Amino acid sequence: MSILYRSDLPRAAAWASYFAEYAPDLDFRIWPDVGDLNEVEYLIAWQAPAEFLATLPRLKVLFSSGAGVDHVDFSAVPAHIPLVRMVEPGIINGMVEYVSLAVLALHRDFFDYVVANDARVWHPLEVPPASARTIGVMGMGSLGCAVLERLATYGFRLRGWNRSPRDLDGVESFAGADQLQPFLDGCDVLICLLPLTPSTKGILNRELFSALPAGAALINVGRGPHLVDADLLEALDSGQLSRAILDVTEPEPLPMEHPFWTHSRVFLTPHVASMTQPESAAPILLENVRRHQRGEPLTDVIDRSRGY
Template sequence: MTVNVLFAARAENWDTYRAPLSDALDRAGVAADLRTDFPPELVDYIVYAPSSPLRDFTPFTRLRAVLSLWAGVETITGNRTLGVPLARMVDDGLTRGMVEWVTGHVMRHHLGMDAQITGQDGVWRKAIPPLAADRPVTILGLGELGRACGETLAALGFPVTGWSRSPKSIPGLLCLHGPDGLTAALDSAQILVLLLPDTPATTNVLNAETLARLPRGATVINPGRGTLIDDDALLAALDAGQVGHATLDVFRTEPLPADHPYWAHPRVTVTPHIASETRAETASQAIAENIRRGEAAEPFLHLVDRDLGY
């Protein structure tokens, strides 16, 4: 039996995903009709990007699941017209991309590479960084991305503390949770990596109070969500030297406006939301597997908890 799969995203996404998704569905043994337009009452699955204009799911009367192309689902979790399972994107390409970006920037700040790169003025400055074992790293958020980044950094010798809202246990990491755990996680964080989802509970998790808990001169790295940081508080902490540097990949408004203070601040590095992109080939495999599971009456993978928002 053929299933009808609606691809609901921007036109350029369709050009990128059409062939890989068709191939992945074939390899998964799913007979599918994949299109960008269907009568709503005939659609079985929706492959969805939050950039899609689709907001009302009421007409999709036989819909079985919505499968997000993005890891972030904050723009759809509260949609009251969506009554079917919602799966977020978890795929190896996205995870490995995040691990590589985070590891690169942690190592950059750990080794003091900025000073070496910009200090080519004929002056012999010998500054020896500590070993990784003496540079505590804290990761806020221990989902798929946080876990993978933490495991990689721990394998390089960094003492890694991870914090999450609920208890987690990950070999090689000190896992803390809850309000008291957050305080302890921040207290030791010479390098702080933010990988929390965007929910009401995580908005401005890094604010004047929590920034003050960090060791003086700490580095903040945010490839998670722009809403995790109180921008004014971070700028004040940078100006005061409480935070030594901030490398930021995500922002409340994207692209980051040209007049935003982050662009000109000497202790801020802006990267244009490149920490981890969904790769069409690996993401298509994840989508196809969930459709195969739906057709086989098996549990979907990576379902979103609507109450938690991720």
């Protein structure tokens, strides 16, 4: 029985080492050293082109190596093959760290102090308590809930918006399209952690920005296509938004001539908010393989009708 790993090559060795120690009965292969593709039953991949999937006649399960699956063409994956997303502590902890850093940097005006440092200006700014700021999270899945739980420890007022109702202690929750406007009204910092689906593509647009309080800030750690770039630039230049922290863009890498690079109110990172950590991900994935071998239900299977 073979498992093929076709993802981040620098981390492939760690995956191979784990499977060699804890699952020596499984033939763990690393792309492009694939051997006979007719023997591959499990695929771990970030990109899974249709033409490649067609070369795997015995494929039983497709595991995404990341938390999202928007990079996978569902129509190319036969209906009988489960598509499983990655939910593991390394991804969650990384996202919690990144968003906490971003929110606190905005809250404590670190970006303004960077400008002051460059100009050699000593100008203390007012320090409001965390309880004076309302942080809103769009997307209350495993990542969104973990982020909200951590932000609660700082004392921020918290709001969450989700497609379907979701309750979390200490969080004012909103659900569905009808409650999006009330959710946005009052959010000093808006965090996008939505899955990318046809209904969420372009959701960060002029209409949404206008519903936020003047001077609000945006943190996008979802996907680049959530954002309408021109609408963000317009909102920043008008003062409707004060700042944007973007870990994701469309396309990636962002072209050198893109105005985000030089805009004084945009801070970019290269899609590094969270990454799958082999040390914590491999045991979870292996347990899912064992569940499949035992005929038990898999965990974290994608609902194709929802897209996540």
